[in-house]
Amino acid sequence: MQSSWKIVSAGLALSIPALAFAPLASAGPKEDVAASTLEWAQALGQDDPDKVLALYSDDAVLWGTLSPKLRADRAALRDYFATAFKVLPGLRVDFGDQLIRVYGDTAVNTGYYTFSYIRDGETRIFPARYSFTYVKSGEHWLIVDHHSSAMPSPPR
Template identity: 45%
Template structure:
């Protein structure tokens, strides 16, 4: 079995070499770049922790830094669709006044390819509104793209749960 694996490895290496030579001989001065490996589900799940930590700073600009310039935000506590940085910052200025702390209760992470992933599920926010602690449970979807070596949110949808939680 080892010799078959070695032979397949040799064939694959040779084929890759031919592809590079073919690309170069076709007038393309740059050899083909190796494809980047897809991120793990843990890496994508960890992006929520980064977002939650940005919320904890109370700085709307720090939160907005995690969104792509062309991101779309469908926020939990606003009817307005946010489609640019200024609108996203505006939303978080108001939302951060409630001192939100998010906790994921259920998540499903999907890695679509090396530069695209989705984290969707249910999260809960502990908030302080008018001096009183409150909890809001919501469904969420974060769509991420790797841009310039950094994972950015390109789409974020959050909506309160339609049914009251059974106790």
């Protein structure tokens, strides 16, 4: 009995360090898309258009909250975010409910978020709704289509 216990203990002692170096498995595609969305929020909070742009595919399009025109190339997307960072200092975003659907190597995340920024020393907020369409590129989910619009007021 004692020798069996020693064998089990030795086996565990040898296998536990190996687990520490094992690659982490993905929790699943929905969780990966949620993580990509969080990465977008973190990049947006860094006031660096190139960090945000890196999360979009080369052929991505954007209907932005702050612009009446469709942005359909990388220069136009970069210009959109550079302008947003200038007119909305300290821009941040917090996500509300998200509805993520995955269709193979394509995913859609729809929901609402609240933007905040600093103006005249005060934090201002504006709620908006969004749809991100992602495509899987290697191990990453890239944004291929992004629509964002101000949240409408409820009917009176």
